Amino acid sequence: MSSPILKLIAQRIALGILLLLAISVLIFAGTQILPGDVAQAILGQSATPESLANLREQLGLNDPAYVRYFHWLGGVLTGDLGTAMSSGQDIATSIKGRLWNTLFLAFWAAIVAVPLAIILGLIAVRYRNGWVDKLISGLALASTSFPEFFIGYLLVYFFAVKWQIFPAISTVYDGMPFGERMQAIALPATALTLVVLAHMMRMTRAAILNVMQSAYVETAELKGLSAFSVIRKHAFPNAIAPIINVVMLNLAYLIVGVVVVEVIFVYPGMGQYLVDHVTKRDVPVVQAVGLIFAAVYISLNIIADIAAIVANPRLRHPK
């Protein structure tokens, strides 16, 4: 690997970090703009002027906003996310378990969804405009068009209630045997797969079809390669950048956008945790979760960028 690539990658990462800092400012500012203050929210109805003043002092709310921001940022950088207002628990500890659950579910959904989407996309290109292509596209688009909760309830109805193959609720816990855990997440992972499948599949199909119009593919066809070999050797490597982009977008969705699926299957993940605390106006938790979600989004996008750079022969072999 040559230095221009390393330089590009380093630039991307630096940009990502800068972006994350900017987002942290936005998150902090956003929660400051909200009406009322944290002390008022904690004390609620029983608030007296003295207790409000005491609590403001205790929480450092009398400092100017920028001092509080750097204080908060310093805490975040050293792994201290503060304590939740509503339950008094340490946020970092509570988030760790939840984040792990979310990543676990997203990982297995991705393991199924990404290869499946790409293979279906390749098959659709091979038989483009035939009935196989139309069937694959139709089914994938249909599964994406249904709302997530509808797919979730359908899966529950058939697989949990009628045939009783998988459990209807996906409560997972520490120390759960791996087999049981897999069985528990089978239905939510399937629901997520169905939701993200079409986007990736259609993008794969479109990107490869685009490349298929080029002269070198025609050459490959003329020299007698089979249709799949043309796609695999010539079309796919050149179409990979947009595919990676859309895959990463969907991976990000699997992590930050699964609230509905988590609620239906009673899965203790980040989405549920965030919603719980938003409804309680638990600002420190909302800030922490927002920052983590932003970090996930940005890092996945950086990975997509880097992968696209690395996959591009013109960047890999500069003149």
Added chain:
Amino acid sequence: MSNELEFLSRRVASGKLSRRDFLGRAAALGITAPFANALLSSAARAAGPVKGGTLKAGLVGGESTNSLDPALMMTQVPFAFGKCWGEMIVELSPEGKLENRIAEDIGSSKDAKTWTLKIRDGVEFHNGKTVTAEDVAATLERHSDEKSKSGALGYMKGIETIKASGKEVVLTLKEANADLPYLLSDYHLIVQPNGGKDKPDAGISAGPYVVKTNEPGVRHGAERFANYWQGDKMGHADQIEVIVINDATARTAALQGGQVNMINRVEPKIVDLIKRVPGVTIRNHAGPGHYVFIMHCNTAPFDNNDLRMALKLAIDREEMLNKVLRGYGSLGNDFPINASYPLFSEIEQRKYDPDKAKFHYKKSGHDGTVLLRTSDVAFPGAVDASQLFQQSAAKAGIKIELKREPGDGYWNEVWNKQPFCASYWGGRSTQDQMYSTAYLSTADWNDTRFKRPDFDKMVLAARAELDEAKRKQMYHDMAVLVRDEGGLILPMFNQFIDATGAKVDGWVDDPHQELMNGYALAKCWLQA
């Protein structure tokens, strides 16, 4: 055995189907009489408690902010789990009688002002220590302390001194109270080592199960306590688990799919569908629970009694009972007491009267809309009920604006904070307890802000009155006052509708609270 036969024979065993009907239905399924009889006797044999297995309940009413501190218990999940690990001083039997637990005997002086609790020998805490009179006294002290924020504080304040000596705890009251033993059966008063003063949320008491896992808002699990003092009556399953399932559809699916053995709060609109599922039994029974719309009597515009009266008259109770509860309940009359309480007396039923409502509305001088906050979690069908209320009020010229609040956080942010919202009450075991919890000026849970010194005086006088006829008249007068001047709109009393899955046995209907007054997990067992 086919699902259907199993279902039928269980119905016979629980007395819901006659033997003759069973034989007839069995014949219709092509089963011969001798075989059908054999089935029946096996269903009856299974009637004794079976030890072992894991009982699981999927319940609504748990949040990630729940705590094991009994003082802070408020929703269904901590309540039901508390009955598994906690032991009470005294409890109410399903028949409404007092059942002594940690107190072996409760006696009072003639003026009902001094009470003596004799503490039972040989009851053991989960940490191996023996329950002493000091522990009981410390428990009561903690719940009498403002700082504990206990839900029982309202009437615990009525206790002046708490003294432990030897095996006895002596309580002296500020005012005489003939109902004290009933008050001590409040679900918050779980006896903890040193009253939980050291670590209130340690989850240690002397109940039939020992807390093993506690993940608030997700699940709670416990194992049978080997040294439980009455192991023959409770603690049949080896383990119990409470899984928080706030989504009604997911809860029903979990029961049907067999992931849980029992659920609470089956929505009345799906009861008839669930009934037909083989293996599932609906457990519905009347109780003191009621669904309400509450107005703060001290907050504008609800500080005007004419406006309150207009809203009370603008609600169509019959329609609501039929449409929202599908008849699984009874009509309410704007005071929180019904025939399930001792000393209840009838008052003329308030009816839907748009004309009268219009009159009072005009007299109140209020103009514009009235904001009603509602949520799915307020009670099953609360959003539908609120919409019905909106429509019936519109006919009386009253514009109600609905605001749908998110479910999680409703009990912290809306109930007891906002001036007009939908809510529910589980009810209490005596009238005094109900009024002391939510209608005394000083009560923390006075969610209608009904602050009337004259009413407070009536509560205290009735409490001390030993003549039953006079007491009944006093409660009648109090009910009339709440009904005509309070902030409570009570359209209907609900029934508890729980459901159990296949193989759950030992269920006894209990009129006090849902899930057998919370004891379903501790008292039921799984058929072998």
